[in-house]
Amino acid sequence: MLLLIAAVLDSRGRKAGVFMSKNSYWLIIAIAGLGLAFSSRMSAGPSTLADSGSSSLKGEVKFEGTPPKGIRIDMSADPLCAKAHPTPITTEDVVVGANGGLANVVVYVSDGLTSHNFQPPPEPAVFLQKGCQYKPHVLAIQANQKLSVVNDDETTHNIHPGPANNREWNMTQPHGVPLEQTFAREEIAIPVKCNVHPWMRGYIAVFKHPYFAVTDKDGKFEVKDLPPGTYTISAWQEKLGTQTQKITIGAGESKSQDFSFKQ
Ligand SMILES: [Cu+2]
Numbered sequence: 001m002l003l004l005i006a007a008v009l010d011s012r013g014r015k016a017g018v019f020m021s022k023n024s025y026w027l028i029i030a031i032a033g034l035g036l037a038f039s040s041r042m043s044a045g046p047s048t049l050a051d052s053g054s055s056s057l058k059g060e061v062k063f064e065g066t067p068p069k070g071i072r073i074d075m076s077a078d079p080l081c082a083k084a085h086p087t088p089i090t091t092e093d094v095v096v097g098a099n100g101g102l103a104n105v106v107v108y109v110s111d112g113l114t115s116h117n118f119q120p121p122p123e124p125a126v127f128l129q130k131g132c133q134y135k136p137h138v139l140a141i142q143a144n145q146k147l148s149v150v151n152d153d154e155t156t157h158n159i160h161p162g163p164a165n166n167r168e169w170n171m172t173q174p175h176g177v178p179l180e181q182t183f184a185r186e187e188i189a190i191p192v193k194c195n196v197h198p199w200m201r202g203y204i205a206v207f208k209h210p211y212f213a214v215t216d217k218d219g220k221f222e223v224k225d226l227p228p229g230t231y232t233i234s235a236w237q238e239k240l241g242t243q244t245q246k247i248t249i250g251a252g253e254s255k256s257q258d259f260s261f262k263q
Helices: 002-015 022-044 047-051
Strands: 055-063 106-111 125-130 133-135 138-142 147-151 157-161 171-173 179-181 187-194 201-207 212-214 220-226 229-237 241-249 254-256 259-261
Touching: 055 229, 055 241, 106 138, 106 187, 106 201, 106 220, 125 138, 125 157, 133 201, 138 212, 147 171, 187 229, 201 212, 212 220, 220 229, 229 259, 241 259
Parallel strands: 055 254, 055 259, 125 147, 138 201
Antiparallel strands: 055 220, 106 212, 106 229, 125 133, 147 179, 157 171, 157 187, 187 201, 229 241
16 A cells, blocks of 8 residues: 555656655655554444454353342332332342343453553443432442432432442432532442432442443343453352452453353
């Protein structure tokens, strides 16, 4: 490609009778080459991540055996909560999907990163109170990432995280009043409760790096853009504990790693 540019420049230069010193000639070729390299990176989209050596980790977390039945939640103490659920809901400490996939498991790199300086993403993470439940039930964020707590309910909530490694706070939040907080240090995971509604329970996992994911309703997860390396991968579940596995991921490689929990 560079030779082609060189040839075009050469013929144009001669035809127009333009004098070009040897240095400026090669400078133009170099700039054109850089431009081409840049534009091909931009136009190729996400696939360039693989070209530049980023890797990804996908997998599934399964629950082995018969899933436990959730306990029915009685919200009659607050009619504003109860009326949001014509069909009563159950506790969410172990949520198993149709194919045995375990939801709400935090999968993350717990060891092996060589860089330790990660900026939080600019967009805030949202922890929603809706139907007098936390959505998501388990949220994973980066340290110092803005955490936007939203009260979508007509009733007033009192959000009260109980961290072991971060500053504790406890705030009343009427409907529609914005609330923004951060957690400065890594902690997996901070239990969150509501002092008004004792059944409300959720977790916020805080990481000093961006290499984490929370399993979806089918137990699936994906950790993207990992640098190549050998890592300890941990999977945390609020009731079933933590499991770890070691993996090595090469540049541009996409690996699969599954976990299995039982009671
Ligand atoms: Cu509440």
